[in-house]
Amino acid sequence: MDTGYKGTNKMITGIVFGVITFWLFAQAMVNVVPAVQKDLGISLGMLNVAISLTALFSGIFIVAAGGLADKVGRKKITNIGLILSIIGSLCLIFAQGSALLIIGRVIQGLSAACIMPATIALVKEYFEGAERQRALSYWSIGSWGGSGVCSFAGGAIATYMGWRWIFVFSIVFAILAMLLIKDTPESKGEQTTTAKFDVSGFITFIITMLALNLVITRGGDFGWTSPLTLILIGVTIIGAIVFFNIEKRKAASFIDFGLFKNKPYTGATISNFLLNAIAGTLVVANTYVQVGRGFTAFQSGMLSLGYLVAVLAMIRVGEKILQKVGAKSPMIWGAIITTVGVALMGLTFLPGVMYTVVVFIGFALFGLGLGIYATPSTDTAVSNAPSNKVGEASGLYKMASSLGGSFGVAISAAVYAAIDSIGSIEAAATGGVITNVIFGILSLLSIIAMVPGNAGKKKVKNPSPTPTPVTE
Numbered sequence: 001m002d003t004g005y006k007g008t009n010k011m012i013t014g015i016v017f018g019v020i021t022f023w024l025f026a027q028a029m030v031n032v033v034p035a036v037q038k039d040l041g042i043s044l045g046m047l048n049v050a051i052s053l054t055a056l057f058s059g060i061f062i063v064a065a066g067g068l069a070d071k072v073g074r075k076k077i078t079n080i081g082l083i084l085s086i087i088g089s090l091c092l093i094f095a096q097g098s099a100l101l102i103i104g105r106v107i108q109g110l111s112a113a114c115i116m117p118a119t120i121a122l123v124k125e126y127f128e129g130a131e132r133q134r135a136l137s138y139w140s141i142g143s144w145g146g147s148g149v150c151s152f153a154g155g156a157i158a159t160y161m162g163w164r165w166i167f168v169f170s171i172v173f174a175i176l177a178m179l180l181i182k183d184t185p186e187s188k189g190e191q192t193t194t195a196k197f198d199v200s201g202f203i204t205f206i207i208t209m210l211a212l213n214l215v216i217t218r219g220g221d222f223g224w225t226s227p228l229t230l231i232l233i234g235v236t237i238i239g240a241i242v243f244f245n246i247e248k249r250k251a252a253s254f255i256d257f258g259l260f261k262n263k264p265y266t267g268a269t270i271s272n273f274l275l276n277a278i279a280g281t282l283v284v285a286n287t288y289v290q291v292g293r294g295f296t297a298f299q300s301g302m303l304s305l306g307y308l309v310a311v312l313a314m315i316r317v318g319e320k321i322l323q324k325v326g327a328k329s330p331m332i333w334g335a336i337i338t339t340v341g342v343a344l345m346g347l348t349f350l351p352g353v354m355y356t357v358v359v360f361i362g363f364a365l366f367g368l369g370l371g372i373y374a375t376p377s378t379d380t381a382v383s384n385a386p387s388n389k390v391g392e393a394s395g396l397y398k399m400a401s402s403l404g405g406s407f408g409v410a411i412s413a414a415v416y417a418a419i420d421s422i423g424s425i426e427a428a429a430t431g432g433v434i435t436n437v438i439f440g441i442l443s444l445l446s447i448i449a450m451v452p453g454n455a456g457k458k459k460v461k462n463p464s465p466t467p468t469p470v471t472e
Helices: 009-031 033-040 044-072 074-093 098-126 129-160 165-180 199-222 227-249 257-261 263-277 280-291 297-303 305-325 328-344 352-383 387-422 425-450
Strands: none
Touching: 009 044, 009 074, 009 098, 009 129, 009 165, 033 044, 033 098, 033 280, 044 074, 044 098, 044 199, 044 387, 074 098, 074 165, 098 129, 098 352, 098 387, 129 165, 129 297, 129 305, 129 352, 199 227, 199 387, 257 263, 263 328, 263 352, 263 387, 263 425, 280 297, 280 352, 280 387, 280 425, 297 305, 297 352, 305 328, 305 352, 328 352, 328 425, 352 387, 387 425
16 A cells, blocks of 8 residues: 555654553563552462463464454554553453453453554555664564563552552553554555455464463463363363364465465564563562562562663664674574573572672663564564565564463463472572573574574565565
8 A cells, every 4th residue: 555655753653652552561560460469369370370361362363463454454453452452451450359350461462462563564564674674673662672661660650659550651651652643544455365364263273372371370270180281281282283284274374374484584483482482581580589589569670770771772773783784693692692681580599689780680681682682583574574464474473472471471480380389489480580591592593593694684585476675
């Protein structure tokens, strides 16, 4: 759709605000676990389910929302996402127990599913070349940098105003985002098929992911060898097999596995999944310093101040490195630095002040690595997406983010809880951190294996029959 419109800073600001609403309700919850648990009187297991639900539902629905954005309009789906964000935040503001908390988190997940792919698609539609890379850098500031902003801000708000005020601010940002993108023209993808939506694949995917999430988050509470847990494991395995068989037979499948024939796109998406899984470190570190070391939510948030500064500072640097040497080098170094930063947080045997300093440095390296990685990874994925499927491809890339975050948090919390029940809280924190170090190493290996050295540096062959501009 050629409207002649060129993206503006106002549009970028609106998109960044929209993306930040996701982090205000996703990341901030990680930082205020003890406060929410005490206020609502719910179990830690139930709270971990609520925390992971937003990212899980975002991941489940994000591809469908991306494809829908291509068909009905990317701006329209962005606005729907912002409205859902407001509704979800209101549920949490008025929550008195687990019911509204769970409902609100699910709605917020649906909100993120709409906002993430639709805003990436708007960036690709209205920016080109270096300007697109600049816009994606700011998008990454909202996405990756938003996690640092909201971790710090969430802790401060929870300590001095109450955790519910976090979601009041989320509503404000959602309203501002809608006002700022109001003048942006609608954008749709050129449709080359009239095939119906893959309902059977979608439903199978939902059931499989929900069963897997319940195994990870509640398996310990149910009992790992209990009939319920074994049934859920069976549903997960059978669901995965059925899903892949359904998708192979359909021309218009829920997940277009043909996109993964492009190795740079595959490398960016898999490494994105694994580096987002490292978000589990934030749950482990924040819970440990508050429960094991007596920190307040604000003090815990202060520990991540280095993360905030580093990720915000390095995202634009990552963009410049991308333009000079291509995507592979900054993606590799980003993964290495992030993994080292995470590993430092596992040194729980260190005494008070020394551990505090080490965790602060670890958070700073965490942010430094993600900041370097963010724009090259996003640009690699977007630049290799067919123009008529950019919403779907962006949705799949962000599904990797959301599912990575959901399962990373769930697995880390499960490891932490399992070790804590039989050993010391220090051992539990170290075990949770080691889990995330493994995610980081696997991410590094996926980049080395699949992202070519020339990605982002010179023209990359487009897998789509429809020509689309690629990054220079």
